[in-house]
Amino acid sequence: MTWAHHSILNNLFSKRVVSLGVTIFLGAYFLVMQWAEYNEAQFSISDGVYGRTFFLATGFHGIHVTIGTIFLAYVIYNLLTSKITWSHHFSFEAAA
Numbered sequence: 001m002t003w004a005h006h007s008i009l010n011n012l013f014s015k016r017v018v019s020l021g022v023t024i025f026l027g028a029y030f031l032v033m034q035w036a037e038y039n040e041a042q043f044s045i046s047d048g049v050y051g052r053t054f055f056l057a058t059g060f061h062g063i064h065v066t067i068g069t070i071f072l073a074y075v076i077y078n079l080l081t082s083k084i085t086w087s088h089h090f091s092f093e094a095a096a
Helices: 001-009 013-040 049-080 090-095
Strands: none
Touching: 001 090, 013 049, 013 090, 049 090
């Protein structure tokens, strides 16, 4: 995100698209790994305090990453359609 913001401010089109694409990829990769972890867990949310705490904490983080990835996908769409410039990039900063 910092690399993408720096690239937007310095009007480096290819770097801002690549850096934001890497961020979106890492968010999606995290969600795939979280899904795999949930499928392979030897416990469930009904297995006491540990299960509840684990799924509550990682679930909220997963929701946070999901919403952030969706926002960033919208921002990269705006970057590709030239709706975000070095002087007009509030949607990027709000998503960040």
